[in-house]
Amino acid sequence: MEKNGESKGNLRSAQKIFRRMKILAFFMLVWLIQVKGEVYSQNQLVTLQLKNCNVEEFLQEVKNQTGIRFMYRSEFVRDIPRFSLDVRQERLDEVLEQVFAAQGIRCRFEDEVVILMKDQAENKMREIRGTVRDAGGNALPGVTVLIKGTSLGTATDADGKYALKLPEGNHVLIFTMVGMESREEPVDKRTEIDVVLKEEAAEIDEVVVTGIFKKARESYTGSVSTISSDDLKVFRGQNLLQTLKNADVSLNFAVNNAAGSNPNARPRVNIRGNSSLPDLDALNEEASNTVNEPLVILDGFEISLERLMDYNDEEIESINILKDAAATAIYGSRGSNGVIVIITKEPEEGKLRVNAEVGIDMEVPDLTSYDLLNAEEKLQLEYDLGLYDDENPRYDMLYKEMYNQRKRNVLAGATTDWIAKPIRTGVGSHYNLRLEGGSEQFRWSVTTNYKNVAGAMKNSYRRTFNGGITLMYKVKNLIFKNYTSYGTNRTQESNYGSFSDYVAQQPWASPYDENGNVREYFEGFYGSIRGRGGRNPLYDAMLNTVDKSGSEELTDNFAIEWNIVEGMTLRGQFGITTQNNHSDYFLPANHSYFTTGDNKEVYETDEGFFRRGRYTYGSGKNNSYSGNVTLSYSKLFRDKHLLYVGLDYSVAMNESTNYSFVFEGFSNENMNFIGNAGGYEKDGIPVGTQGKSRRLGFTGNVNYTYDGRYYVDASARVDGSSTFGSDKKYAPFWSVGLGWNLHSEQFLKGNEVINNLRLKVSYGQTGSQQGSGSGASTLYAYQTGNRYLNWTGASLKELGNPRLTWQTTDNFNIGAELGLWNGRIKAEFDFYTKKTANLLSNMDLPHSMGLTSYVANVGEVKNRGWEASLGVYAIRDTERELSLLISGQLTYDKNWVSKLSQEVKKQTEAYLEQDVDVSNLLYEGNPQNAIYAIRSLGIDPSTGKELFLTREGDITDTWKAGDKVYLGQKDPRYRGNLNAMLTWKKLTFNMSFYYYWGGKTYNQTLVDRVEVTTSKLTTSNVDRRVYTERWMNPGDVKFFKGFSNSATRASSRFVMPDNVLELSSVSLQYRWDTPWIRKYTGTQSITFGVNMNDLFHWGSTKFERGTDYPFARNIQANIRFLF
Template sequence: MRSFLLFCLFFALFWAKAAAQQQVTGKVTDPRGEPLPGVNIIIKNTSTGTVTDVNGGFTLNVSGDNAVLLFSFIGYSPAEVPVNGQSKIDVTMKEDLQNLDELVVVGYGTVKKSDLTGSVTSISSTELKAVPVATFDQALQGRAAGVQVVQSNGVPGGGTNIRIRGTTSVSASSEPLYVIDGMLINNNTSEMSAGGRGPSLNPLSTINPSDIESIEVLKDASATAIYGSRAANGVILITTRKGKAGKASINIETYYGSQQVTKTLDMLNATQFAELVNEASVNAKLAPVYADPASFGAGTNWQEELFRKASISNYQVSIAGGSEKTRYALGGGYFKQNGIVTGSDFGRYSFKLNLDSDVSKRLKVGTNVSYNRMSTNGVLTGPGNVVQGVVTNALMFNPILPVYDPSRPGGYTFQHDRRDAIANPIAEAKEYEAITTTSRVLGSVFAEYKIVEGLSFRSSFGIDALNTKSNTFGPNFLKRTENSKGEASVTTLQALTWLNTNTFNYTKQINKDNSFNVLLGLETQKFRNESVNAYAFGFPDARTGWHDIGSAENPQTTSNGELQWSMLSYFGRINYTLKNKYLFTLTGRSDGSSKFSEGRKFGFFPSAAFAWKVTEEDFMKSVSAIQDLKFRVSYGRTGNQSIQPYRSLALIGALGQGVFSTTGQEVIRGREPVSYPNRELKWETTDQLNAAIDLSILKGRLDFTIEAYNKNTIDLLLDTPIPYTSGFDNTLLNIGNVRNRGIDVAISSVNLDGKVQWNTSLNVSVNRNKITNLARKEDVNLGVGGNILREGEPIGTFYGYVFDGIYQTDEEAKNSPAIAGQTPAAGDRKYKDINGPAGTPDGIINDFDRTIIGSAQPDFTWGLNNNVTFKGITLSLFFQGSQGNQMVNQNRGDLANVNGKQNVLAEAGLGRWTPENRSNKYARALATANDNVFSSRFVEDASYVRLKNITLGYNLPGAVLKKIGLANARLYVSATNLWTLTDYSGYDPEGNAYGGTTNIVGVDFGGYPQAKTYTVGLNFGF
């Protein structure tokens, strides 16, 4: 009887629970009736949920009559539907055309897009994935107004130069601050690279682009002042993928592609070069060098030998899901890019975990951690080496000579026979090893506690740990190692940054017309690195390489170094909204940095912003043509502390040369001052005024944002000459000002939204850079590519003689001004006699005849993206360009110098001046020619229009997906750098051999060309 009663009780409880549950089915579609697979559906206030299948259908067991279903999907407005006893619920989700309720990440928080008072541009993961790239910074090019991204070379894993609203510094860094999931990233190459004798590291190459969910670019002072002393160059906020409540999803992304050089230069072949050499010798009254030029035929095409078709591949797997209380995202990937230059490649393994959990109604905890390991095999491609780089050498090397010479050690032709300094580029590329391996752990943990309603406290601790090892080896049979008889080096670097951030956040809705949000924070950060460099000369056995550096015959002194810096910061922000029309933001941050002098370590960086949502006014309610109109204005101050530590101190180092002891039997190494102290050293400070209009019309189909800004950088950190009586020739001073003024325009449109959907986005950036004050009134000659710093001119100004053609007769040459020490004749170059000391032509070509001959600053840059969708077919076309900038083609110093000592461009060699071919562009062939002065003949228009990417994709239909058991699948083909329109004669109008510097810009000198890439990809999920 007792058992029977228990059974009845259990049955009653079960029946009551079953009766309280009901099964709800339905379908989710878009406004055109097309099914939406992958829509997240959650029962409100529970962890129960599901996702729609390939046909947009779903089934869910619901308890209680008051249950509410929450529908969410990227690109669509969220929907909230009460069940009310319904067994079938069909939902049509509306496209979020305006995205005004979309949350935008800002410093230490988020804000609705409609409530932004600062200048922020958002870039989605879809845009980032449109172009196959090794690093995410490469994918930013042309995506945001006011953000100039220059791909200075095509080195696998190589970096870019990013300038947000112009260059603000000449000695400190002009790169933006990067913040990844709240962690402030150190992107200072000199602090985060092993250096030594190997290839330099792009710190951003350790970040996997596939882990990124979105990027926000903060541009004006209102948006950036919360980061204070590091925000003068703008801030790039990176948010990685996070899990969402609902059914676990597995996604796999992969592509494979082929790369090739976008362009080769037309050089003289072997016969043509031999003819040029003979003519140059005869014109110099020397005997011809080659008896039968025609016998050499075409000879060796050194570019074909150096460049190769190279593969690029990417494989990514991610798993995401969770409940309403705990969410997770886990991913891993492998990326491999072989370089188009023989001997170069880049590879990266990556792992990422994001996890957050609501421990209780008040406490939330979480962590995100990533591990990336990358390896770079570099080649010598740029200036500054003993040999000027394999690309330059391939252009200049004698085409008569073969690549290989079996009679020599190593089996390669040793060197160019017309100029001793030119090494065999194939031997250097294949045999000189320079391998850098880097491991980076980037992660943080956080806890967020809700103290009372509206008030929360959040504390996080993050680390950025980097370990780099760089190994190089050059065997003794290379030209580069001719004097050292073989060389090897091993360099290691350990760098650690830790960051602790603590914030209070209080939000209060006082009444329907007044609300505010207050953020208060305390942040501490510390960085330390330590490096060791061992290298040696003399390796008679090339088999051991760097693996046995101790076996070298001539070991060198081992060196090591370490540095550290720390910061302490206090910051706060107040957002106040009045009647949902008037938005006010006040921000302030006080930063203290160990890099600066006592008494000047702290700086305060405030900002204020106001926005007026005009469309919320009563008089705008009847204006149906305008959906959104907002005016924004902001003013604030930010700083720059991106200099090496200890620059304010008097440092002591070892004597460059030792001194003999009193007995003369030993050398004593003493100590000496190595830097002049500056007790007044402080921040660079940038003040910025920003005014903007946001406009949305035609029911959100056409959006405009127009912004004007004025940035003034004062207390410019500049290496400045000081009197030699100090014992030094220069020191770092706060002397100089730079101004950037400009306009950013962003336009997006929905052109078609029927069966064929067509969206367009355009951004245009105009910036005017000007040095308004320098430490001295005379120019600062930077010594490279004619670059100078001059008050009243922009950074990137070129200075030199004005090329005026070719002397056509000896009489003209005799009666014309000439450079001192030269006696020109017919066929030689001539230059304009601009003025003498009195400001008038004086018949002499000297320093007074040099003038400004160009600028690397563009008139404007732009990006244009079109996306077309028809059923499952998608087509995207992304154009990007720059107009009005000029480039110093430093290669022309050799490649247009027809003296017969190196190979030259076919245009110059075949078009050279002769009595029968009176060229006014290229000089005569002359073996003794020594005219290579820097002039306007080196400066070219580098404007370009580039089809950066074209992608054609196909999304498999629901019926097919259902049969093969997939939630989604997309197949696509893509081409990058497919077409470029430019008048620039070099490899690439973007190329900049000195891309890592701030003040030397627009100089092309033997850089690594960019690649044209074709890829095929497949993305699918379960």
């Protein structure tokens, strides 16, 4: 019984304990669930990619991923600015800490709820505001502004402005944007932080625009130089071609010593040497050589070199210079001379932006190369040489009296500075205006530009106007773009004629008579005893002469781009250009044209007298149409195989009409209207030409890259042209290139020293239509003055050559690129060879044929050379915004004729045997631009005569044209530049030197001003070297022969080294963009700039520079406003 009671008690006790344990277990379970839920909520992983979002958007996205709800007071988060966030699989509590910690808000997790609570640091929050701009002062929208060490931040708006709230503490803001260098700014105690971001050098060159395809530079095998819009401002010259010369020596500008700094003279330029021949007779006359000029492409459409010269550099984003076959083969028959590709600026979206510029341009004559005698020195030289002596006592007394009178006048100050008469300091101006704006879907821009270059010679100028409208419309995956431009130029040559006419005048002779009027003729050297003197060049300058020309050009280019699928784009372009040109050249009746030279006899007759006064009027029109369709596809396969395929089909047509009229019989210089003419030129008729040409081409390009390391690039094109013979209307052109990005290899990845190392090699064949003219077709000219009844006959004008074939150039290029220490040092090197076959040129025909010449394939030319460039940041301090970049380029080019047809060889020998000074001849193994003269043994000390060495090696004092030999090439072997650019905050200073050496020059100054004849001394001034370096007496060892009336002929004495160093460009720019300027002037920034060109020139050979038109120092000052 007791046992049973005890058992029941124990059972009840166990049940009680069990119930307590269940209660305890229940509460423990509840507690565990609570803890587990809270921990689970905090430890959840989230992936968020949010850009420019607010707090509500952020919390909603977290709720969508986790199911967690948030509780907070709206005023806690109302003032938190928008921010961007990019996290992948991070804990929720850490993400919330990043977002809210800096805002003074802490997070409390309660089950599936997060409570946002205001921290006590609330009263210590402060707001930071500011504006982000680029180096040009333009506002940058979309710049990410982050607090360093967090993902909290914001982005700038359309005006580049931002605002961000921060708690007290030491914070650093990071500003980043694609294509720009990132920048860190410590906040300290500042409340307004304005920042300027600079373009990343690596990003600027990331894509190569070839004018047809866009290629990634990482996989591009072509040789290309890029000139940025900033470079154009730094190296700005008199015109855009002068700017390119200052910026890149891969463009070879031939020195035109006659034209000097004439603003209306078009420079002669080539890339990697001459690869085409002009007409052989033009070569011998050293005529302007245009057959080696590069092709110029503006936004996919061809333009002329003159249009490029006048183009507004403020509208250009960048310029690419394509140099080898891998780069130019896509242009086929137009690519052998290289290609200049211009990419213009596209309108920027956002609010209305106004860029305005006003500037002054000065042309200061540079006469440092002229060392002429003054009046007293020249008079003394004439006396010492016995020019005032005569065996006849009567004449001797008259001459001495004449000398004494001139001497008295000179001592009294009656001297004339002749070289100052036709020159001035030309003061011109330029203006630019650009308006742009729009939305992402529709953007627009309007631009205008006016430039007036007042030349260094009086009354010469070049005035250009350019205006354009760009419209871009984007709808879904279609982009429409239309560019319409209108440009004009007006040119006027100086009415003072050739500068050399003034250099030659006697310094003791006055251009005015006793009454102060400009005299027509000078008094003769011997007074009226031996007739009157020469004509006064100032007399013609005072007449109402006209020498003007101009043109108007209207262009409309339309493009449509369709992004079919990702990586595939179809683009179509069509352009129309119409150009009108005109010229006026008027000489009044009393001009020296009608009283000197061969015209004197014609116009001295009674009939000829009434024919005096001549007006030549020319006019022309040119229409061009071009279009192309381009399909491109780019795809990355399996993260390693990148394939690019491009196809292009293009067509073009050009129509031209030119005509000219000559009128005569203008009795009064002020009656220069054509309607006042007495009639047409005697026996003259209107002259005109018409022409039409068509071409088409199909281009394909394939590029394959493996793992970013190895790549191959291949292009092929088939061209057809109406300018070639019926047997050779079509021709293929091609190129293939290989490259290796060593910096992408494992052994260089992450290397702190070598950041970029690339090797590339290419080979291909391009062509040229330059020099072909219409030589394939037989041309006839209508004989309008010789009719039968009412029928007009035609005569053979040009003999066609149906077998005329395409001129082709084989190009080989191997190059390397190197970048060290994150771009602190950059270097490039290219070695190239070019072989141009089937050269096109005019060949002489026997007179019995009735024609003078025909176009033929005449030979082969080769070029070999290299190009090197180096840039070093001697200083690059981002904190102090200080940098010093030292950079330079050096090129070498050797050109020679490797093969000539028998016809050309015979023609060259015929030129050689002519008793004329022919300096340019063509021989196998010698350069195209060569100097040929007779070898000189110097001046015989006993006689003062020059001794020559014949071809057979004999010594003689007789000059004979057939004894000419090759003495050197005119083109320099080496050309280079050296630049130093210092940037400190908003100040930029650049200095650039240009140099070349290794060529020869024929020193014509020594012939015209030093080794002059005795008779020329009576009419012309001379160089100071006449005093000291002419042979005078037997036994004198001198460089120049004695005085006589025998003319000096071409000899090796005057062939001298042509080594030159120039201070080609100096520029200074300062950008003012402080808050004060924005607040009180309404402008975003004001930039002040000064550009100076050709400030200094040194040459190893002393000769007169700028014979027809002097060289000048160009100075430009400008102010740019951004609104």
